[in-house]
Amino acid sequence: MRSLAIAALAALLAGPAFAELVKVDDQSEFVELTAGKTLTRPMVKLTVTPDGQIAGRGSLWDIEGSWSWQEGYFCRDLFWGGDALGYNCQQVQASADGxxxxxSDRGAGDSAMFTLR
Incomplete structure (x- = not known):
């Protein structure tokens, strides 16, 4: 009986399982994932269009820029509130749960997680 109670408690305390992140290798896969969706995280909402544009808002400032796909990486040139954030090629990973x-820096730098909505 005690083991049943422990199993029930463990099931209640377990958080939701996250789907594994998988590297996105090509532009068509990236476009399929993001087309018609908004990338969101706290205080940030972005759209990444199939024609290479980035637009949205981060905190109180507009975000705009352009992107291309090069050698397996998402390469973007971004402006936030009019300030240049510069050009950077980034590794992209996605999960089945959105x-x-x-x-940044082709997978060697800082990362940011978004939800696709």
């Missing part, structure tokens, strides 16, 4: 992660 998360997408961008890691």
């Amino acid at each position: 998360r997408i992660k961008f890691t």
